[in-house]
Amino acid sequence: MEHPSIIFKIVCPDRPGLVSLLTSWISNYGGNIKHSDHHTDQDAGLFLSRIEWNSNNESLNRDEIYKEFEKIADAVNGQFNVNYSDEIPNVAIFVSKQNHCLIDLLWRVRNGELKMKVPLIISNHSHLENIANDFSAKFVHIDTFKTDKTVVEDQFLNLLKEYDIDLVVLAKYMQILSDSFLKKFSSIINIHHSFLPAFKGGQPYHRAWKRGVKLIGATAHYVTEDLDEGPIIEQCTVNVSHRDEVDDLIRKGRDIERIALARAVRLHLNHQVFVYNSKTAVFD
Amino acid sequence: MEHPSIIFKIVCPDRPGLVSLLTSWISNYGGNIKHSDHHTDQDAGLFLSRIEWNSNNESLNRDEIYKEFEKIADAVNGQFNVNYSDEIPNVAIFVSKQNHCLIDLLWRVRNGELKMKVPLIISNHSHLENIANDFSAKFVHIDTFKTDKTVVEDQFLNLLKEYDIDLVVLAKYMQILSDSFLKKFSSIINIHHSFLPAFKGGQPYHRAWKRGVKLIGATAHYVTEDLDEGPIIEQCTVNVSHRDEVDDLIRKGRDIERIALARAVRLHLNHQVFVYNSKTAVFD
Amino acid sequence: MEHPSIIFKIVCPDRPGLVSLLTSWISNYGGNIKHSDHHTDQDAGLFLSRIEWNSNNESLNRDEIYKEFEKIADAVNGQFNVNYSDEIPNVAIFVSKQNHCLIDLLWRVRNGELKMKVPLIISNHSHLENIANDFSAKFVHIDTFKTDKTVVEDQFLNLLKEYDIDLVVLAKYMQILSDSFLKKFSSIINIHHSFLPAFKGGQPYHRAWKRGVKLIGATAHYVTEDLDEGPIIEQCTVNVSHRDEVDDLIRKGRDIERIALARAVRLHLNHQVFVYNSKTAVFD
Amino acid sequence: MEHPSIIFKIVCPDRPGLVSLLTSWISNYGGNIKHSDHHTDQDAGLFLSRIEWNSNNESLNRDEIYKEFEKIADAVNGQFNVNYSDEIPNVAIFVSKQNHCLIDLLWRVRNGELKMKVPLIISNHSHLENIANDFSAKFVHIDTFKTDKTVVEDQFLNLLKEYDIDLVVLAKYMQILSDSFLKKFSSIINIHHSFLPAFKGGQPYHRAWKRGVKLIGATAHYVTEDLDEGPIIEQCTVNVSHRDEVDDLIRKGRDIERIALARAVRLHLNHQVFVYNSKTAVFD
Structure with a gap:
């Protein structure tokens, strides 16, 4: 059986010799690089690198490998991550009434496209409980309208902790999370319908219709305190015409929302996304 | 030889019997409909119709046909146009320094894609004079920076009159036309690079780069007094990534700017665009 | 409540006066045209028309309206259909092992995008039985490998008759239907993964990968006796690169297969597709 | 002033340590990597690498650097190239009667998008001589219809030699080059209009129209002895409908032909294309 891949990511100030430095260690350890991609952002003076590799050498355990990369990262003043392809993160999905993104994500989990577990689905409505039950995920309905936001978000945070959640996906969750919440949990991907x-x-669809645009879009992005200003991971568009009513825009939009969100989640799970300066570099 | 097509367009309040009313007259006259397209905007309560037809019957001249359609339009409280496929309008192209849209439009005129004459090219720079000369168009360089805007725009209006201009195309003309000018001449298509x-x-490309979007666009629209708020005719997009610098966005953008503008001008020349409620219906 | 729409479609030899002829009858009956689209295929000498209208006038029942249009169609030597927006056809879906198109179609039925009933799902494998059960559709597993094709197809025909099926959708049904079957039941839409x-x-994905194409596609088409030669209704593409293995092509392909098939089925259900000369005209 | 970039490309059997091996040399030499991209084709067992770097170190001249990389390549049994960003190759463009690709390529050369010289334009028709003259390129009209193919192609080869041509671009050259010619000159990019x-x-456009496809395409590829089977570099598509006649397909096709060809030539000039196993890996 193949050994799990090790995915090493680093962002550091650019300077000569970085690729060599990173790959030499892996080479000396007997690692075999499967994919490696590097990017220099000239404007920001930053070097970004993602190296996916594996090895038969088991002389170091994961903690030790982490420490080795920590040393390298420290030496170049970099921020780094080490991940393994056999780590399956826990993802909580937040929804409201619309089911298309939720169903699509769960289908992709089931067929192996998205390597994640979904132990928890949270909603401000009860509509999608059956879908959660079918998937054997815990469904929590929290009435965000009747309850104080601070209380609600404390419940969210407790649930995320209880279920050991690594990533939250807002799959058409039509509420805004507070700055206070985002300070405590910040690994969140949202799909915006424009x-x-x-x-x-x-x-957005009503305003797009009113403006008479000839294409509509969907944007998957990380959530930040500035609403709809988070780093963009993926965008899709589809043509519309004067024959399309608002309902048609909503219908056509569902297809690109599903696809943009699924692609973004997959890229995130594969550790292919770098975030810096309020934007992303996506190594695909 | 085939008779020229007659293109009849009307916008009127919706009510039963409109298509029948319009087509009966054409049928009785012995006309043959080549294309006809109708749209009901339920929200606005409007009926839009474009009928392209021809006929061997020459008992009525163009003025008389116009008067016939005027009668029909009056009966249904509509706004209408009658145009002929052998009418070749005069188009003035406004440019600044960038040549890609100008070259592209003139190439399409030469190869017969765009049925228009271009007797006049106006610029606030002298860079593109040779292109105008090669095309045997009058090139007028007006220094908009040193001259009072009112004076400049009066010169524009005189030129448009002198050359009997039907349509102005802003092919990367990086200046804003005043409300006063637009009140006097309003048939203007612009290409905006987003x-x-x-x-x-x-x-827009600098801001798109800074925002980290994953696609950039180009929009061809009619010019109105609200800058960049005019009715949209055509939009194109192209993918970009973190590897693209601002210069790459500008380069990639040129290709979609040319195409969006050319398509919009062609649709306009073919009388396929309806404008109402600050947006367009494009019958393609 | 709004009256159901009446959708009248006709294909006939082109000649002057056709739109007038068709719309005059509707107008005289007090009908109001909601959408009408006409196309003249100059090459084939054919006129195609689709008129969607409704009326408060109930002096004629559906049979009588049919006969009226039959008279018109006979007069112009045309082939015609009359359909109503409140007719919900019975659709049988054929599948093999892959579930993505089936799940997608059923989801669209549930959310009202596709106005059809799915009483019957037929498969040469048993894998997707649960999905059929969840939807309360009859699931019939027929082992096409162990049974003579004629016998199998007779079973199919009996089932189509029993469930009063109007349309068959091959949603990744990886078997070929015989000419003999197609002669007896011909309203079939297939999705081909190229x-x-x-x-x-x-x-096709393996061959696309081997050929090194830079985009892959999906094609929804009517099934005819010439395999993969049926009239094309809809095509979608997605970019691929050298980084994509065959499995990635299959994964990316699923998204465009679902969308191309769903669009084609919707266009068919809305009576927006004309078939003639081995191709389609799609009035969208 | 910035030093020219050095672009090093290699294809070799995959094995551990390759990226480290390549980048260590560059690092030791004091080079700074601007872009580096690596790909492992698991199926073919091949490692592909492109490293773009520069250096202030001038202790080695270009010949010496070449020999250093030759040593590395020999050690790993690889095929390699070393190129410099200040090398501007000589490109000959072959055309027939259609001008759109030629005009587009020359425009991109003039505006700096395509870093190449075009000293020679060859045609089997005289139509495009003026365009060549305007660009100050030698225009050679060879009547391929009246002359024996061997004689014609010998003239081609002599011209390519005389003008020191590095790359031939077939910009809608509607003739087939013989196997014998391709054995003597093989660096050729063609645009095929499907x-x-x-x-x-x-x-292809006539056949696409007859088949009733819903999208048409253009493909830029390297020319090989098997006609239209050469490695694909770039493909573009555009939507078409039943309203499009063959002439519309040809018109719409021109826009994607220009773009696909220009992108492919640019990728080639930037040494971003690897060719192996009859396909390409494009590092963009």
């Missing part, structure tokens, strides 16, 4: 930065905020 | 309404205003 | 006519036949 | 492998051979 080609951002167009139509930030509410009712 | 997928509107995103990145309205200046430096 | 941009036809490229990669006709088996293993 | 999404290969669909519609190989002649009249």
Whole structure:
């Protein structure tokens, strides 16, 4: 059986010799690089690297390998991650009433496209409970309208902790999370139903229809405190015409929302996304 | 030889019997409909119709046919146009320094894609004079920076009159026309280098790069007094990634700017665009 | 409540006066046209028309309206259909092992995008039985490998008759239907996992990968006796690169297969597709 | 002023330590890697690498650097190239009557998008001589119809030698080059007006129209002895409908032909294309 891949990511100030430095260690350890991609952001003076490799050498355990990369990262003043392809993260999905993104994500988990577990589904409505039950995920309905936001979000945080959640996906969750919440949990991907930065905020399809655009979009992005300003991971568009009513935009939009969100989640799970300077580099 | 096509367009309040009313007259006259397209905007309560037809019957001249359609339009409280496929309009192209849209439009005129004459090219720079000369178009360089805007725009209006201009195309003309000018001449198509309404205003590629979008766009639209708010005719997008610098966005953008503008001008020349409620219906 | 729409479609030899002829009857009956689209295929000498209208006038029942249109169609030597928006056809879905198209279609039925009933799901494997059960559709597993094809197809025909099926959708049904079957039941839409006519036949993704194409496609088409030669309704593509293995092509392909098939089925259900000369005109 | 970039490309059997081996040399020499991209084709057991770097160290001249990389390549049994960003190759463009690809390529050369010289334009028709003259390129009209193919191709080869041509671009050159010619000169990019492998051979737009496809394509590829089977570099598509006649397909096709060809030539000039096993890996 093949050994799990080790995925090493680093962002550091650019300078000569970085690729050599990183790959020499792996080579000396007997590692075999499967994919490696590097990018220099000239403007920011930053070097970004992702190296996916594996090895038969088991002389170091995962903690030890982590420490080795920590040393390298320290030496170049970098921020780094080490991940393994056999780590399956816990993902909580937040939804409201619409089911298309949730169903799509769960289908992709089932067929192996998305390597993640979904132990927890949270909603401000009860509509999608059956879907959660079918998937054997815990469904928690929290009435965000009747309850104080701080209380609600404390419940969220407790649940995320209880279920050991690594990533939250807002799959058409039509509520805004507070800055206070985001300070405590920040690994969150959202799908916005417009080609951002167009139509930030509410009712994007209605406003797109009114504006008479000839294409509509969907944007998957990390959530930050500035609403709809988070780093963009993926965008999709589809053509529309004067024959399309708002309902048609909503219908057509569902297809690109599902696809943009699924691609973004997959890229995140594969550790292919770097975030810096309020934007992303996506190594695909 | 085939008779020229007659293109009849009307917008009127919706009510039963409109298509029948319009087509009966054509049928009784012995006309043969080549294309006809109708749209009901339920929300606005409007009926839009474009009928392209021809006929061997020459008992009525063009003025008389116009008067016949005027009678029909009056009966249904509609706004209408009658055009003929052998009418070749005069188009003035406004440019600044960038040549890609100008060269592209003139190439399409030469190869017969765009049925228009270009007797006049106006610029606030002298860079593109040779291109105008090669095309045997009058090139007028007006220094918009040193001259009062009112004076400049009066010169524009005189030129448009002198050359009997039907349509102005802003092919990367990086200046704003005043409300006063637009009140006097309003048949103007512009190409904006973003997928509107995103990145309205200046430096859209720089801002798109800074925002980290994953696609950039180009929008061809009619010019109105609200800058970048005019009715959209055509939009194109192209993928970008973190590897693209601003210069790459500009380079990739040129290709979609040319195509979006050319398509919009062609649709306009073919009388396939309806404008109402600050947006368009494009019958393609 | 709004009256159901009446959708009238006709194909006939082109000649002057056809739109007028069709719409005058509707107008005289007090009908209001909601959408009408006409196309003249100059090459084939054919006129195609689709008129969607409704009326408060109930002096004629559906049979009588049918007869009226039959008279018109006879007068112009045309082939015609009359359908109503409140007719919900019975659709049988044929599948093998892959579930993505089936799940997607059933989801669209549930959310109202596809106005059809699915009383019957037929498969040459038993894998997808649960999905059928969840949807309360009859699931019939027929082992096409162990049984003579004629016998199998007779079972199919009996089932189609028993369930009063109007349309069959092959949602990744990896078997070929015989000419004899197609002569007896011909309203069938298939999804082929390539941009036809490229990669006709088996293993299109493997062959696309081997050929090194930079985009892959999916094609929804009506089934005819010439395999993969049926009239094309819809095609979608997605970019691929050298980094994509065959499995990635299969994964990316699933997304465009679902979308191409769903669009084609929707267009068919809305009576927006004309078939003639081995191709389609799609009035969208 | 910045030193020119050095672009090192290698293809070799995969084995551990390759990236380290390549980058260590560069690092030791004091080089700074600007872009590096590596790919392992698991199926073929091959490792592909492109490293773009520069250095202030001028202790080795270009010949010496070449020999250093030759040593590395020999050690890993690889095929390699070393190129410099200040090398501007000589490109000959072959055309027939259509001008759109030629005009587009020359425009991109002039505006700096394509870093190449075009000293020579060869045609089997005289139509495009003026374009060559305007660009100050030698235009050679060789009547391929009246002359024996061997004689014609010998003239081609002599011209390619005389003008020291590095790359030939077939910009809608509607003739087939013989195997014998290709054995003597093989660095050739062609634009085919279909999404290969669909519609190989002649009249692809006519056949696409007849088949009723819903999208048409253009494919830029290297030319090999098997017609239309060469490694694909870039493909573009555009939607078409039943309203499009063959002439519309040809018109729409011109836009994607220009773009696909220009992208492919740019990728080639930037040494971003690897060719192996009859396909390409494009590092973009």
